[in-house]
Amino acid sequence: MMDCERIADQFGAFYEGDSDAQTEKMVKEHLKSCEACREDFKWYGVTIQAMANLEQVAPPNDFLQQLNARIDKTSSPFRSIISQIKNLLNSLPTVPVPVGTVSLAFVTVIAFFVYYAPSEIIQTGKSDMTAKREASTPPIEVASRTVQPHMVASAPFASQPAPYSRALVPYDGAGRPSSATVSWRFPTVADEIGGDNLTVESPRFDIALKNLKDILPDIQGQLIDEKIRWAHGEALVGVIIPCSKYGDLASALVNHGAVEVGARSLESESPAPTRVDNSNVRLYIRFTQAPQ
């Protein structure tokens, strides 16, 4: 019985003539003397022949034409991406397709969310290097944020600089950033301040800017940065003022009459300047051209 098992293990090599001489002789002698193995070996040969004799099949005559049409169809970039994803899913046979499809949908939703989410949410993923960069440069904000006089007196202070914005910002088509998206454009200097600062809209923003400079000495403030783009009708000004003067500055900007503050304010949010030390805050004010 043991011999029969060992002989059966040699059927493949023996059938194909790959056995060495000694094994071949041993198998032959065993087959001569063992009827069961002889019968078994016949069936082994029949099995191989039956598989080799299976019917021949041929592709359709227009196989090449069909293939060329398919290749042309899948050559467009969009279809190519779809095809790559499909191939990826097909190459994971152990994962049921519904799971693969659900995973893909999940990833798509996450990607969509990350791309379009408010920057305040995204900032949790910032690197140290980004944080350092932000600390040394004016922060960037996407949405237009304006201040109402009643809000500024109780303004909280941010301990961290504001986050950087996405590459594109909503734009209402009239020269102003807009929370109601009409189209998208690259951020301008007016967008480059954080949520902790002030936005001033004025029909004559140059006069508003001059007024600000006039106010600064009165409140022991100091101008630290100034970027003006006349062509775009916008300016960004950085100041350091005493914490206690924050409300005074905002009120003075309003009282000077040349400015209009809070035209499109976000009621639920308060400005929060970046604290420089215990007594001073750094504040960026953007001046934008109000519609005439």
Add this chain to the structure above:
Amino acid sequence: MPLDLETILNLICLTVTSLALTGSSSQANDEDEKLIERFANGDREAFSQLVTKYQKKVFSVAYRFVGDTEEANDLAQEVFTAAYQNLKNFRGDSKFSTWLFQIATNRGKNRFKYLKRRGFFTNRGSSENDDEGDQSYRAFPDHSTNPEDLLSGSQIRHAVLEAINELDPDHRDIVILRDIEGFSYDEIAQMLNLPEGTTKSRLHRARMVVKEKLKKVLL
């Protein structure tokens, strides 16, 4: 040990056959390389020539995996489309034909699993056999002790196909490539990324399983 005349003749035949096969295989490989080079230079007609050359064999391999001409056609086209898209990355580490049939085998295995999960084979298995009216093959009354006689009947074909379909995938692809499509052990080992010894031992086990199923059905 003295060699008899029959052994000497067999050896000569074997040598001549292997030399002829090696020569033609090498020539075919050179042709493929030229066509691939032309394709890399933007000649799409060269790819069409490769398709024409291999379509029958690729279609046949595809058919063995899915057992249906329509599915096989779709699968074979998928294989060639994948080859078209990736041919620029083909580095020539193996023969083009080995690379192509490696794609065919992988896609065939995946398509088989995909179709099996969706009950494709259970839904259509019996209806395919009906057209020849030989459902009775399960009770094939063969009282002869000579199994070779069975080879002429279509019953054995159905029994073989069923037995192959029931093999586990790792054994099934080797049987398809070796015993049905006639690839060499070396080619199969490359296509499946397996050592040649493993290929042989898996093939032997698969044959034994098919053999036992055939005996059960046909005796």
